[in-house]
Amino acid sequence: MGLGSGSGSAETSSLMSEFLRKTGGSAVVDGGLSTELERHGADLNDPLWSAKCLFTSPHLIREVHLDYLEAGADIIISASYQATIQGFQAKGFSREEGETLLRRSVEIASEARDNYYERCVECSSNGTGDGRILKHRPILVAASVGSYGAYLADGSEYSGNYGDAITLETLKDFHRRRVQVLAESGADLIAFETVPNKLEAQAFADILEEEDIKIPAWFSFNSKDGVNVVSGDSILECASIAESCKKVVAVGINCTPPRFIHGLILSIKKVSTKPIVIYPNSGESYDAEQKEWVQHTGVSDEDFVSYVDRWCEAGASLVGGCCRTTPQTIKAIYRTLSTRSAAALFQ
Ligand SMILES: [Zn+2]
Numbered sequence: 001m002g003l004g005s006g007s008g009s010a011e012t013s014s015l016m017s018e019f020l021r022k023t024g025g026s027a028v029v030d031g032g033l034s035t036e037l038e039r040h041g042a043d044l045n046d047p048l049w050s051a052k053c054l055f056t057s058p059h060l061i062r063e064v065h066l067d068y069l070e071a072g073a074d075i076i077i078s079a080s081y082q083a084t085i086q087g088f089q090a091k092g093f094s095r096e097e098g099e100t101l102l103r104r105s106v107e108i109a110s111e112a113r114d115n116y117y118e119r120c121v122e123c124s125s126n127g128t129g130d131g132r133i134l135k136h137r138p139i140l141v142a143a144s145v146g147s148y149g150a151y152l153a154d155g156s157e158y159s160g161n162y163g164d165a166i167t168l169e170t171l172k173d174f175h176r177r178r179v180q181v182l183a184e185s186g187a188d189l190i191a192f193e194t195v196p197n198k199l200e201a202q203a204f205a206d207i208l209e210e211e212d213i214k215i216p217a218w219f220s221f222n223s224k225d226g227v228n229v230v231s232g233d234s235i236l237e238c239a240s241i242a243e244s245c246k247k248v249v250a251v252g253i254n255c256t257p258p259r260f261i262h263g264l265i266l267s268i269k270k271v272s273t274k275p276i277v278i279y280p281n282s283g284e285s286y287d288a289e290q291k292e293w294v295q296h297t298g299v300s301d302e303d304f305v306s307y308v309d310r311w312c313e314a315g316a317s318l319v320g321g322c323c324r325t326t327p328q329t330i331k332a333i334y335r336t337l338s339t340r341s342a343a344a345l346f347q
């Protein structure tokens with residue numbers, strides 16, 4: 001991107017504001033990856049979860065990214081949430097192979113973006129042929145970084161309880177190399193997702209500064225009560241850590257039931273002026289012991305989307321979906337945001 005390389009922190013800090021200026025003030029983030037991979041036939045029964053597909057079926061990941069772009073997503077998130085060098089090593093890969101797989105996650109997303117632009121050129125109407133949204137527009141690739149709990153694959157990213165043995169330094173050592181590799185992978189930004197406590201938020205902020213990471217990031221926390229993040233740490237404290245890091249260009253909430261989002265946006269706004277990113281789950285409850293989503297406990301796509309106007313009015317500018325949301329959810333968000341920006345033009 002940008003004019004020339006090495007232009008440093010000015011360009012890093014303006015990436016999201018520039019992007020949002022081009023998109024008219026709001027943008028669509030993609031939706032759940034793993035449910036869609038399974039729908040395409042992938043077997044995710046593995047501690048690496050969706051990251052397993054990086055070496056078993058990368059073409060399926062690319063298809064899902066394309067599905068989301070054709071549903072209107074302006075930002076796609078790489079399949080590296082549960083991809084860690086340590087996790088790949090536990091599978092018998094070397095350190096170098098693990099790093100290659102991390103880079104591969106971003107390359108696959110970038111390939112999907114290239115394929116999408118080709119399809120836009122082929123579709124001369126520049127419109128929405130057969131329900132697909134084929135419209136040339138700025139698209140960002142975000143490299144996903146899941147929490148330490150996601151690597152443990154024991155559901156602890158939903159408790160935020162890592163035990164006393166885990167310190168700030170442990171977390172920094174765990175994440176450092178992975179963040180460095182993803183930052184050099186061609187991604188536009190890093191999405192630190194499902195951050196369950198303030199200790200890990202601080203670890204990410206420290207890594208961004210200490211390692212002089214050249215691309216910006218967003219911090220996205222998760223909550224199960226609409227007041228605090230899942231560990232019980234205050235959302236105000238967590239968002240403040242994001243606010244004070246220059247390299248963080250958006251802060252928000254993901255993998256949290258839709259009904260909690262509005263209040264959390266208002267809380268974040270008390271301590272942050274950065275763009276707010278929101279990508280809730282479908283509202284279904286997750287059974288950490290069974291490692292599966294409990295069917296029929298969530299909200300429909302229509303209900304999900306009925307929240308979107310309220311979230312935008314409260315201050316969200318990036319909206320998408322997390323677990324159990326689909327391209328249908330994202331298409332509905334796209335329509336809502338398009339209607340809003342068209343209405344704003346006529347005001
Ligand atoms: Zn999720």
